[in-house]
Amino acid sequence: MDLSLAVLSGDGIGPEITAATLHVVAAAERRFGLGLRLSEHPVGVAALAATGSTFPAETAAAIKAADGVILAPVDTYAYPAGQPNPSAIVRKSLDLFANIRPAVARLPAARRRAEIDLVMYRENTEGFYADRNMFDGSAEFLATEDVALAVRKITREASTRIAREAFRAAARRRGLVTAVHKANVLKRSDGLFLEAVRAVASEFPEVRLEEVIVDAMAAHLVRDAARFDVVVTTNMFGDILSDEAGELAGGLGLAPALNAGSDHAVAQAVHGSAPDIAGEGIANPAALILSAALLLRWLGERHATSALVDAAGAIEGAVDAALADPAAHTRDLGGTATTMVFAERVANALKD
Known part of the structure; x- marks a missing residue:
């Protein structure tokens, strides 16, 4: 399969946990040969600074053209009045019921x-x-x-x-x-x-x-x-x-979510953008990683592609393997591991 994923890195801790998630998806790609094409598109505060909108037209077109979307948390509290909420627009425009x-x-x-x-x-x-x-x-x-x-x-x-x-x-x-x-x-x-x-x-x-x-x-x-x-x-x-x-x-x-409709699905963790710890490299990326696994399973079932379903299960098992090691726990779980240390543990577990 040749499937495209649009990646929206969001605000706050979004870019950090997105990078961690893409590191794990890349490991799954190497193991299962998924044929995924990933492209990143601006939303949120960074998009506002670059384009004048928190959800530019280019991003709107990209998510509709993609087979799936990974959407990191957004910080709508930080947006000026009148600027769109990317999460709400994605759900409405793709009819993710x-x-x-x-x-x-x-x-x-x-x-x-x-x-x-x-x-x-x-x-x-x-x-x-x-x-x-x-x-x-x-x-x-x-x-x-x-x-x-x-x-x-x-x-x-x-x-x-x-x-x-x-x-x-x-x-x-x-x-x-x-x-x-x-x-x-x-x-x-x-x-x-x-x-x-x-x-x-x-x-x-x-x-x-x-x-x-x-x-x-x-x-x-x-x-x-x-x-x-x-x-x-x-x-x-x-x-x-x-x-x-x-x-x-x-x-x-650790709480993942999938927004799904008849034709599109978006991986999006339950939690918010946590601006108080943004840039410190200590956020837990597990929820977005597990959300990406939900998206891969949805795509695999939709396209009858067992490699995607197998990859989803392997990612979930790799997250469990990482969580079994207290040395991989991030601060919210009582540990001291960084965002990328956790992601690397998950990626290493995927090799097995």
Whole structure:
């Protein structure tokens, strides 16, 4: 296969963890002969300085032409008013309706805290997010200087397609989907979401469906995360709960994610750009490395290419091998290893 990956290095620690991730991808390329063509494109603060936009037209064209995208964290707080959020634009322009966030306890301490092995399917295009709900403009506005309003958008179409992806995943895993909602209060919007999920459930008789209210779900994750397999929910609930699950699984430095649609997918770690440690070379690159593995698996399944699927599994195994050595732990895991030391350990493990 001759596949192209667009690489967007982002802000803050983004360039550092991107370099580490590309080092690991290069090691996978050497071992598996993946035929990947990588090209880097500007976004964020660096793009603003060079082009006057945090998301220039050249980058927009590149991501649409690419087979996959690796997107590092961006620091939207640092952007001047009116500058676009690259993450939101990528998700909207490529119609990446599924935000897929696995949470797996990879460290012994995390396994003692929670035997967690779940994957969260978060609807990614609407919900409470004001930048994704309107044809034009924002769904958040001031009625008066003292009254702020926001519109939540839930559609049957979006709810159905994220539910279908969740049930397909559960059919390959342990056969349980947990739909998280607040339909006891948000009767129309979450009620519509649940209607769509129940309709999809009828297509998968081999998969069991349970329904859990979102505040109860937050408690259940702490109490007994092992009971969950595949979780499906709306945008903001999924954003919050997946961070909780990621922390239970060992921390956001180990929390990968894939934004997937019908035709495109983007590897993007759950965590942010951490500007407070940018440039120090101490950020944990594991989440972005694991996100890249998710992207390779998605591409491999889409193109029926076993080498890509094998490479994804090998990268995940190599990350586990590196994590088994405390000398490779970065500061967030209680160690002293640098970003590139961790990446080199993963790359070396890939040789085996």
